[in-house]
Amino acid sequence: MPNRYTGGFVTNTEVIPAGGFSTSVASGVWSIQEALMYHKAGIFPVSGSFNTIGMFMGGKDGSDNLLNTIQTVNITTGGNTTDFGDTSAGFEEGCAVGSATRAVYHLGYTGSIVNTIEYVEFATAGNGADFGDLAITKSNRGSCGNSTIGTFGGSGNNSFENNIDQINIASTGNATDFGDLTVARGSCGNGINSTTRGCFFGGATDGFGNRSNVIDFITFGSAGNATDFGDVTNGDNCRQGGGASSSTRGVMAQGNSTNVLSYITIASAGNATDFGNLSAVARNIGGVSSGTIGAFTIARTVVTIDQVNIASTGNATDFGDLLTATSDGRGAASNAHGGIA
Numbered sequence: 001m002p003n004r005y006t007g008g009f010v011t012n013t014e015v016i017p018a019g020g021f022s023t024s025v026a027s028g029v030w031s032i033q034e035a036l037m038y039h040k041a042g043i044f045p046v047s048g049s050f051n052t053i054g055m056f057m058g059g060k061d062g063s064d065n066l067l068n069t070i071q072t073v074n075i076t077t078g079g080n081t082t083d084f085g086d087t088s089a090g091f092e093e094g095c096a097v098g099s100a101t102r103a104v105y106h107l108g109y110t111g112s113i114v115n116t117i118e119y120v121e122f123a124t125a126g127n128g129a130d131f132g133d134l135a136i137t138k139s140n141r142g143s144c145g146n147s148t149i150g151t152f153g154g155s156g157n158n159s160f161e162n163n164i165d166q167i168n169i170a171s172t173g174n175a176t177d178f179g180d181l182t183v184a185r186g187s188c189g190n191g192i193n194s195t196t197r198g199c200f201f202g203g204a205t206d207g208f209g210n211r212s213n214v215i216d217f218i219t220f221g222s223a224g225n226a227t228d229f230g231d232v233t234n235g236d237n238c239r240q241g242g243g244a245s246s247s248t249r250g251v252m253a254q255g256n257s258t259n260v261l262s263y264i265t266i267a268s269a270g271n272a273t274d275f276g277n278l279s280a281v282a283r284n285i286g287g288v289s290s291g292t293i294g295a296f297t298i299a300r301t302v303v304t305i306d307q308v309n310i311a312s313t314g315n316a317t318d319f320g321d322l323l324t325a326t327s328d329g330r331g332a333a334s335n336a337h338g339g340i341a
Contacts, residue, residue: 052076052336053122054288054295055084055103056322058091059329066090066110070120070128071323075290075334078307079320085127087118091331092284095143095190097150098122098333099169100340104131104150105331108139113157117167117175122335132174135165142188144198144243145169146339149220151178153200156186160205166223178218179225185212189241190330191287192250193339194266196220199229201252201272202238211239211256215264215272220339230271233262240330242287244294245338246310251275253296255283261308261316266338276315278306286332291340295319299326310338 052075059067068090071081087107094108104119105128115137118128134141138155145151152175153164162184165175181188185203192199201215213234216226232238232254241255245266252272254260259281262272278298286297289310296316298304303325306316 052290052334054334055332056081056286056297056329057087057096057105057331058094059326060092062325066092067326069323073320075288075293075295081320081322083323084125085120087128092328093139094331095141095152096331096333097143097145097169098335098337099147100335102169103333104167104169105333106134106141106152113137113139131172134175135177136161136163140186142200142203143190144193144200146193146195146220147341151198151218154181154185154188154203156204160184160186164218164226178223181226182216182228183212183214187239189243189252189255191243191245191332191337192252192266193245193337194247195339195341197266199250199266200226202232202241202254204239211237213238229269233272233274234258234260240284242285242296242330242332244287244289244296244310246291247338249310251294251308251310253278253285253287255285257281257283275313278316279304284328284330286329288332288334289337290334291336291338297322297329299329
């Protein structure tokens with residue numbers, strides 16, 4: 001008589017779970033003891049979990065050629081990025097937001113400054129499609145969003161702006177006005193968001209090396225001007241940074257050729273606190289998050305991606321590599337960041 005196998009089924013071949021919800025090869029009903037055993041091993045399907053995709057768009061290679069590459073990686077497992085598709089043009093100085101299904105990115109500078117927005121679906125590899133236009137034609141913008149709303153704030157090319165645009169990620173169309181930042185600046189840090197709040201941190205206030213140490217926040221459900229949240233830990237060296245968020249905490253890689261990491265509790269206004277350091281100094285950092293793990297590109301002259309555990313503090317560790325050494329590639333989004341319920 002056949003033996004009893006995992007999942008409570010009588011079969012000729014034992015089937016063992018081999019990953020999260022969408023990557024597991026097993027289905028069925030397990031006993032509590034079996035579920036606990038496999039959960040401790042990190043291979044039991046957890047309800048609501050899925051492939052946590054991080055996406056990096058654009059940038060420049062070592063010869064300063066603009067890249068149109070879209071790269072993806074599974075944030076939960078780590079490893080090297082793979083090719084996803086192409087943007088409509090090579091670009092730098094862009095930014096991006098993401099829902100559970102879609103990434104939307106601004107092309108920034110393609111050889112000239114553009115207001116073009118494009119999108120891709122996380123589940124389907126391929127090239128970007130037209131989404132619409134931002135309200136102003138500027139690059140070096142910051143971005144944050146939840147599962148519904150994406151916002152793009154500030155800019156800095158000759159003149160420095162305080163405007164914030166918004167889009168509905170699930171649709172297509174031109175951006176509309178959301179409000180203003182508290183300080184006009186460009187190159188704000190990207191990617192600090194909970195389900196209700198988004199933050200813009202640091203940035204350049206002019207073309208002469210002056211920086212802002214301000215962290216602003218907005219409430220996604222209520223369009224209006226940003227409110228002062230607090231200050232970053234090294235305001236003189238905080239621009240072109242990247243962020244990674246859980247639903248409660250935002251970790252900021254502060255950029256501008258430093259290796260500084262700091263963090264905030266998104267629901268509680270106040271100054272940032274030291275988190276640790278990246279493995280190398282970097283600027284124009286792309287940051288993505290699984291809600292638990294934050295991953296940052298260290299790509300001024302190398303291909304490295306660093307990772308941190310958002311809930312803890314400490315120095316970053318190795319995550320994997322980009323396809324090629326990439327600089328000025330701040331366009332980054334994920335389908336499982338802290339702004340997604």
